[in-house]
Amino acid sequence: MQAEMDQILEILHRYPPEKRHSLAILQDLQHHFNYIPREGMEALAEYLGCPLSSLYSMATFYRALSLKPKGRHIIKLCDGTACHIRGSVNLAGGITRLLGIGAGETTEDGLFSLELVNCLGSCALAPVMVVDETYYGKVTLEKLPEILAQYREGAAE
């Protein structure tokens, strides 16, 4: 607990205590913890001398920020028009069967989070899925277990 607080304070002190840095600090907290812990929000409000409500507003507004712990690997499944037509809904169902999580949820082991996004701008590759930074195009239900397995093995190393 104390270790977490030390890490939070280290991140806060990278920036001067000015309100204009609040988003950058929230992003750093998100990056470090994979989510923004409540202690982090409260410490930041105190550090910047601003109301907790304004930070909460920001943290709930941006999709890139999360108040709940996210998985180590983030699966972004595109559900834009092109991907939707090409069966992204089936893929979402496939991921749910494989990992037991729906959109916006995280596996119990903390390995994967699933997010449905609106368009990744890669419609030629529809249906498209992004895990962390890697794009997978023309994904089929058959390919799913193979793609996800890489990250399982990677985690075991």
Add this chain to the structure above:
Amino acid sequence: MTITIDGKICSCEKGEKLLAVARRNRIPIPTLCHHESLPGQASCRVCIVEVVQQGRSTVTSACVYPVEEGIQVYTNSDRIRRERGMILALLHKRAPDSRLIADMCRIYGAPELNRVSVSLPGKCILCGLCVRACAELSVGAISTVNRGVTKEIATPYHEPSAVCVGCGSCASVCPTGAIEVTETADTRTIWDKTFPLVRCARCGAPIGTREELDHAARKAGVERETLCEHCRRRSMTDVLAAAYGD
């Protein structure tokens, strides 16, 4: 300088807002999110008017439009009636429980929108005036949370706020009465938090929550108020009477 509003020539000063000029000249423009003390919200869009300048016509919000020499303003043209009606109709769908908006829909001839479904019951139109009031007059206990269709006004983590003083500024500026405040003989409950009410030391009338009075005293750097407005005035006249005699 002068501008023309609905054919009436109105004098005004540079930088004044159109709504202020219209109100001074008794030309009615409806508003929801406008508050004299917290101007510039410009989120409800009910105060739209048509501004004609050099032959070009634009629709704009009167509450934030700074007047310019020679403009012609129409507050009730066909276009404005149609667009204002649509805005009110949509606000009515957003806040179906608001009597005020339902009445405005009737008065301003808003169309029935059958293709749009009502998402949630409630009175809130998300104008954000309460958030401004809390941040500027009080402590900043509430804010907008989430975005898009899930946007709402709430306290952090939807829990009773640690900083709220229960002053009720948010509820008093709300145009639609969306914020619930309940008072008993000695408590006030707002945003799921209950505050004890302090009574006037002389007449016993409730004068506010303890936290609210403490907050005001801290801000002003004075002792916490113990008397109600009426008794405060009376005690002052007593002091004056004692000083100057009857």
